[in-house]
Structure formats: C-alpha cells, structure tokens
Amino acid sequence: MTSALNPKYSFDTFVVGAANRLAVTAGRTVAENPGAAYNPLFIYSGSGLGKTHLLMAVGHAAKKAAPALNIEYLTLDEYVEAFHAAIAAGQGDAFRRRFQNVDVLLVDDVQFLTNRKEMQSELLRLTEALQVGGHQIVLTSDRPPPEIADLDERLISRLSGGLVVDIGAPDYETRVAILRRKAEERGAKFEPGVLETVAGAESGNVRELMGALNRLVAFQAVNDRSINAETAKQLLGIGSEGADGGKAAAREGAGPAARGPGDEFGDFLADVTVTVGKAVEAWRARVGEAVLRWEGEGYRTRRLEALLERDTPSAVDEVIASFTQDVERLKELEAEVAELDPQAAGQSVFRDPERLGEAEEVATKVRDGAAPPPGPSAAFPLAAYAVGPSNEVAVGAARAVLKQPGKKYNPLVLVGKSGLGKTHLLNAIGLELARGKRAVVACLSTQAFVDELIAAIDGDRVDWWRARYRRATALLLDDIHLIAGKERTQEELFNLFNLLQDKERQLVFTAPAQPHALPGLEERIASRLAGGLVVEITEPDREVKRAVLERLLGQQNASPDPALVDYLADRPAESVRGLVGELQRVVGAAAAQDGPLTAGLAREVLEGQAPRDSRRSAGFRTSGIVVSSLGGIKSREKIVWDWSDVADRVIEEFR
C-alpha cells in the first residue's frame, strides 16, 4: 500500500539554499537520530518547493544510516485509503499495529486532513503511539498546522509540538544551482548565461523551473543545436512577460533605459531617484558645495547650514555671495593683523563670518596697538629742496621713484658727504610717498633703527618689531653706514630688504660713500644697495647755493640784497650746511648791530673779525638756549659758532 521511496530523491540531489537550509538540516538530524531530535518534524511549503523530495531524502538517509529500520512513506491519501480498506476488511487493529511498528513514518500532504474528523483522530492516536514508542514521524503540508482548516486543536498542538519548518522559494543563486544540477542529471549542456536566464525568470517554484529547463532540453535535442540566452528568453517567453525580462535585464547590469516595466528593483530605484531629486534640490547642492568649500578652508559655515535647515529659503545665492564676501573680508583682516601681530592673527574670530564685527574690532585694536614705524620729518618738504647741477640727478631719481614707487629704482641710494642735503631729500621722498593711500612710510635714521631693534630684543618683541616694518609700504633709512658691525641689524635688514623688495615697496638709503666703500657693511647688503640706483650728490653749485640763500633770507622777511646773495653764493662752500652756517653768522651780526643785511657786513663777518661787544648785547641768545632766528635748523654746528667767552658768563651767572 505504501509507495516506494523514489531513489532520485535523496539529500545528494537536493540543492540547499537559504530558503530551505533549515528544513534540510532538520531533516538530516531526524534521519540520523530517528525519534530523538524533533518529533514530529513538520515541514511545510508551497507547492513544488521540494517537500516530497525532502521527505523521501529523510527516508533514504535513515535507511542508509540504519538499514534495519522499518521505514514507511505514504501520502495522506494513501494512508486514508489503506485505513478505509483495513476497516472494510475488519482489519483495523492490524492496520494500527502495522503503523505503530514503523520506525520512521513519512506522511506527505497532510493538509488533506481538512474535514476528515475520523482520520484526524486516527492520526492523533497514531502520532501519540509513535512518539511514545520513540518512533519518528515526519509530515509535510502546504501550510503550517494551525492553518490547516478545521483541524483538531489537539492534533494542531501535537503536530506543532516538535519542529515546524518551512521551505521558502529558492533564491536566484539556489535556482541557478538547481538548474545546473538538473541539467547535469539530464546530460544537457547549455551555453553560459542560459541557465542564469532561466533562473532569472521569476518562478517561485522549483517544479516550474524544471518545466522551463525541460523545454530547453527538448528544444535543444530536437533542433540539435545549442541555444543561447536570447533564444532561451524567447523560448520561455521571458521579456514579453515584463517582470521576468526586466529582472534579467537588471541582472545584466543594464541601465535605466533597458529596465523592463516590471523590474521591481529598477522601479524602486527610479522612484527613489525622483524623490531624492525633489528633495535634494539644486539650491541644496549649491549650498552643500559652499559649505564643503569653506569648511575645507577652516571657516565656520553656520549661516549656510541654517539655510539647509529651512524648507524654502529665499535668496540662497545672495546668502552664499554675502557669506563669501564676509569670508574674503575675514581673509583681508587676518592678513593685515598677521603683519601687525602674528599672534593675534591666530584668533578664531577670523574663521567665523558670523563674528565679522568682532574680527573688525580685533583688527582695529591691533592696528591701534601697533605703532606705525617712524615716519619722515615734515621739516623737509620736497618743495624746499634746492636743485642744481650738483644734485639734479639725485632729485631726478627721487622724482622717478615717486612716480613709480618700488618699481623703477629700488633701492635708491643717495651718496654724498655730510651736509649736502641727503637727509633732506630722503625725508622729502618719504613725505611724498606718505601722501599715497594706505601708505605706511618708515623713514628714520639707521641709528634709530638699530636702537629700536635692540629695544625689541630686550623686550622680547622682535616679532612685533618685524611686523611693524613689514607692513611698511616704503622704508627709508638715513646714514646706512651706521649699520656697520651690527650683525643682527644687518641680518634683520637683509630679510626686511628682501621682503619689501619682493613686494615692490620702495627702499631709499643714504650713505656717505658708495656702498662697497663702506667699511663694516656685509657684502650681501652692500651688493643689494649697489644693485639699485646709486646717485651721488656733490658739493653745492652756485644755483643750489643761491636757491638756499634766497629761501632762508626770504624766511627772515627781509628782501634779500642781491649783492649779499651773490657774495655768499660765490664763496666756496663744501656743503649746504656750511653755507647756512655762514649765513647765520651774517644774520647774527646784522641783528647785533641792528643794521641791515648787506654784502659788506657779510664780508666783514666772514673775512674780518666780527665786532665782539656788539655781539654780546645781542638779545636772541639767553642762558645757552639758542632760539634760531632762521628757524627749523637746530644743528649743533649751526649754533655753536661763537662761545669764546663762555667761562666768564657762567661765573657771572653763578654769582
């Protein structure tokens, strides 16, 4: 009455995949230890997924493990038939005994118990008896016990009491594996891709898969030629049936255009793409880019991030533009502050556009705190500089420098003896340069420069000192030869020189002699000085002298006596300073006599002896403090030209 086990249906031919792994494992366990592990084992799955195969495989394995075992396989229908036959023959008890002695009972398709009350109670009894006897019972169904309609509660709990496992539809890989195995069994060979195509054609059921394979095998056998994936598709009607074709297409990595209408993943992807496209609007992408960029440069981007948090922000581009502008301003401020005070530039305000105001304040503070380098003296205007053949080259060079600071003659070195007007010209250049917008002109004597550096080293603020000069748009140093022997200053000057020259900022120096002739000046500095324009100012010529005299006399509110000017201008003078000294003596004498300034007086003063007594009564000299009537010139040389009887007067005053 019971069916024989089909030898084809063993575990060896059962392809295991994720969907059926558990069922197979349970089946093997049961076959190895009947009645011990899961009793009853209840396997359920949809049609054609391998229930029967698995059930028979359990039988085969159990038989193989213990050949003496009494193994019975039958479908429920067969069981019912046998039961009815036994009852009809009056052999009910024998029937029961027979099944109670079975070591492994395999019952297929128990879902047909529906509406068979008497069979249900019979099976319940049998199950109990088998379990008590330690015999294994394995059942299959197309649904789990609780879902079998109209099933006795006791039977449900009995059947569910062991292990209930399901077999799912095989996944793609499993389907391919099944097809490979089956094709092999049939001795059929297929071109690569054919089986994959078949597997890709969605069929949730191995039996249908076999049907498809059979069709291919048959087609190949009839036509005596191997078929390719494309033919297989046509043959199986894949592609025309949307879903399957789409799936296969997607598997082949085809683009969206090739997607079939039923490709679930492709549809999903398209759907998501549309949604994301709506969500991530263009403006968001732009804002995102801006955030990315400025964050990368180390700036805070809260303002932009705030945009992203809003639903429909207005004027996105304006916000980005103003943000960018703020960042640029921060950059400017930071660069400016870095020049003034490198330490202050490290502050975080310079990285946060939301704190631009604070950054401006910090910059202002730093700007205020950083005293600008000493500037040119207002006492030496260019207009007051007397020009003549002796210095016209130098003045011409100065004018060229003023026209194109830093570009034409850089550095400009004014060379000449003392008192020829180098300092005047240097300061005059400085004054002119300082008129420029945002001009920071450093104009000072080299001695002051050295002293400042020493003070800075002493106060441990060399950085600040450097920064102070680095921001200068022009550097003018008087008497550069005084740097001789000062190694550190030469070092600093060298660096500063290079930096300023690189930035095309004007450098002007004065020196008593050609750079290479200056002792104690490092070669690297001397060569740099010589590398610019070195112009010499020579002893003042008549024109220069006349101009100087006329200017000075003009300041006395006296109409200059042409004869006096001629006389003084014709006298040999080594320097302008000497000339001025002579003029002062004459002016002094005239004041003492209360007489006019004449060439005669000048001749008398400069060539003869000046009258002593008259000078003593002069009113413009008191207690050693000299108020120069010529104004602006306080050079010692100009003042101490007549202190012959100083001792008498000091004693007099002490009395």
Add this chain to the structure above:
Amino acid sequence: MSLVNFTTREITCKIVYYGPGRSGKTTNLHYIYGRVPDSRRGRLVSLATQTDRTLFFDFLPIDLGQISGFSTRFQLYTVPGQVYYNATRRLVLQGADGVVFVGDSQARQLDENLESLQNLQSNLLEHGVDIRTIPLVLQYNKQDLPRELILSAADLDDALNFRGVPSFSADALHGKGVFETLKGISELVLKKLAAGTAA
C-alpha cells in the same frame, strides 16, 4: 546617523522592519535581497535561531548608486519579533530613519500586532523619537492566506492604523507588496529629508 551628509555627499537611509514574531519581516528582506542585482547589495546578514527565528537582526545594505550627485545607500534591518528580545529591538531601532511595521494579517494575531505596535512606540520613545513624527508605513502581510483566517486590509487599518499612515497588503513570501512597501517608506523618509532633517 544623519540622513543626508552634504559634506561627503551621501544619503544613508536606515529602515527598520518591525512587527510581531513570524509576521514576515525577514521574508521581506529575503525577497528584496533576491531582487537587487548582486552589484548593488551587500551580504544579507542574518542571525537566526535553529528554528529560523530572527535572534538578533537581519541586515541588508543596498547601494542605489549616485542619485542627484549623492551616493545613496539603504540599510534595511529587521528586529527579532519575539517578545523577550526587546533590548535588541531597541538597539536596532536606534538611529532609524523610517520604520516598516509588518503586521500579521491572521485574525488571531491581532493582539500580537497591537502589542508589537505599542512596543514600537515605547522603544522609539526611549530614543526620544515620537512615533507620530518618524516616517512609518504598515504592511499587512500574509494576505494570501485563506480569507477565513485573515483580516482584510480595511479591518487591519481600522485596528492598527491610528495615524492613517500608508498601508500595504502583502504576501512577502511571493513578493507581493514587498517593493510597494519599501517604496512607500523610502518616499516618506526622503520627503522628510526635503523637510529639513539635513546636515
């Protein structure tokens, strides 16, 4: 986990399949796994008990590639449905961008559905998330079972869908409704992105 990272130009959606035990959460993932091209999916990590019940969680990463300049990834998780794995459920729920509640359509499972839905609410609250604000869709699974065993989608809507969120009838085993559900939740999650959960 932020949904959209404008800096790295990434969109990452974490979607959690929630629901009572045996309602078909893992089945959903398996079906999706089977439909996603190899190149687009990561390994389906499944930590199950001997009886194929989800013990910890299932995890399926899906790479949707470049969308609008964003490399877009979906991470699908399931939680263990059984009552006593609540700690795991809460853990998996952390940082979820959206939740799919997979309900069991069987009439006699209605209480389990309700209980699980309440459990979802309280677990979300533990993470400081209001169930009314997180993107949520319902899936009524096992609609393929005989009609006498199950409740109709309309009945289930009445019983479970207080908020009137999108609901989907499904037969996850055969794939019916699986991708519809995934699309539904993705749309909600991504729309929330537009509403400004960014950055």
